[in-house]
Amino acid sequence: xxxxxxxxxxxxxxxxxxxxxxxxxxxxxxxxxxxxxxxxxxxxxxxxxxxxxxxxxxxxxxxxxxxxxxxxxxxxxxxxxxxxxxxxxxxxxxxxxxxxxxxxxxxxxxxxxxxxxxxxxxxxxxxxxxxxxxxxxxxxxxxxxxx
Numbered sequence: 001x002x003x004x005x006x007x008x009x010x011x012x013x014x015x016x017x018x019x020x021x022x023x024x025x026x027x028x029x030x031x032x033x034x035x036x037x038x039x040x041x042x043x044x045x046x047x048x049x050x051x052x053x054x055x056x057x058x059x060x061x062x063x064x065x066x067x068x069x070x071x072x073x074x075x076x077x078x079x080x081x082x083x084x085x086x087x088x089x090x091x092x093x094x095x096x097x098x099x100x101x102x103x104x105x106x107x108x109x110x111x112x113x114x115x116x117x118x119x120x121x122x123x124x125x126x127x128x129x130x131x132x133x134x135x136x137x138x139x140x141x142x143x144x145x146x147x
């Protein structure tokens with residue numbers, strides 16, 4: 001269904017804020033994006049973001065000064081939801097057998113499949129300062145003017 005960035009962030013953060021680590025997550029939405037339209041399943045997409053934020057918490061939970069952020073930016077006919085942390089770079093989601101935690105890695109498999117189902121893309125990078133940047137790009141549904 002048609003939704004807005006604001007609705008997605010509010011629904012996601014309502015699930016995160018109740019966690020013991022929820023207050024460590026900072027949110028920054030680029031100016032003018034709150035009411036930007038997207039067409040997707042809000043519950044499913046918020047679960048994508050919650051899973052990625054949870055991974056960031058697991059990566060930073062033993063740090064004295066953990067950084068977990070969720071940033072939203074507009075680019076290339078879509079919206080990027082960028083989750084960043086300062087923990088160790090986590091395993092390649094396509095290479096689950098090298099995983100070091102007790103989790104079976106199903107959260108990242110879900111993320112990959114859900115993003116693909118939204119015609120989006122996901123990219124993981126190492127932060128220069130240490131940590132992970134996860135960029136989830138989703139096409140926007142802003143109606144284009146016919147020329």
